[in-house]
Amino acid sequence: MQSGEIIKQRYKIMAPRIIKALQDRNFEAYFCETAEEGAKKALSFIPEGETVSWGGSLTIHEIGLTKLIKEGNYQVIDRDLAETEEERIKMMRQALTCHTFLSSVNAVSEDGIMINIDGMGNRIAAIAFGPESVILLVGMNKICRDRDAAVTRARTETAPANALRLGLDLPCTNTGCCFDCSKKECTCSQIVEMRCNRVPGRIKVILIGEAFGL
Template sequence: MTMLDEKKSPRELRNDLLAQKLIKNLNMRHYDAYYCPTAKEALRKALKIIPKGCSISWGGSMSIRDMGLTEALKNGDYQVFDRDDVTTQEDKARIYRKAFECDFYLAGVNAISEDGIIVNIDSNGNRVAAITFGPEHVLLVIGMNKVCQDIDAAVKRARSTAAPINMARFDHNQTPCKTDGICHNCKSPDSICNYISIMRMSHPAKRHIVLLVGEDLGY
């Protein structure tokens, strides 16, 4: 162990090792993948990846907001389509569809398995649709708190951890998980668990860029 390693916490050492395993597995699944120990480093890396002047959109990801990426892009030399800048559902829907034509789409994920399978749950389907097809490039920001042992654990995390926390963000929606914080596999009309996406690989190869971050980001 080097002197530099000795200054790292056990969590940092574990994240470094796990990230290297994840990058190897993601590369085998045809993703570009990088690891940044901190959100500040991840922000700098993301701004290097995204060329100035390109068109960009995103969904409701808290990860990209937590790290300051959306604010940096809106204040930079980029063509940004942000649903938070409009108020009507019609305008939001237009931005959802505009995302398919953008150079870059940004998103977090709800969970990722140690072997590189990515799981997302969506309400309207606009996020998983854009991640799956449309934008030329997709940048996925993933805090190490989203890493799960296998695909079953990843789906459970998305449904039982991420979804109830995300549900708590919405004042107008009422679901059983909002009442007690537990997933009930409900059929509520307000459910945000309408579409579940499981990504085995990036296609076309390298279309998806994964930025792993050694801090807790999002839910």
């Protein structure tokens, strides 16, 4: 068996326990073995004609979900189409009241705590409150042993990688390591720990049995 297949098998074995942990915290949780299955599962929760938006998630793009949304019968708020920074910010605010918000998370502990780290805060704001429905697509590579390990992953792996992706001039882009900076463009300005869901059915988590996102 190839190494990739071994890892996928491990993800499949782990998934039921992670799903149970998320459900115990009142999140709806599902497992899909492939990206295609994950994207289709997400679409099954979005009624045609609804307004859909998303934050700066690589996962939802990598699995092809944003492409399917744009090709479907939905009203899309896509900040990447903005022609000015002012228009971009306006669209980010509009996304806070859309029907369905798509995203991923930066890390998930084995007992179901989800960690999100953000620069502007628009993504974590929409996940926490605003849109009627939130669908989180999460590669199983983001599963961590516990809450502290999840925070460490977000700070020391995700944040520097995202800063590099965005071409920012930060200590972490020059060294590859987090220096707990307070620069204006810091990508880890805000960190949110999601430990429970108070609105039944609002937040759905789709675990994907492959590695996606940062």
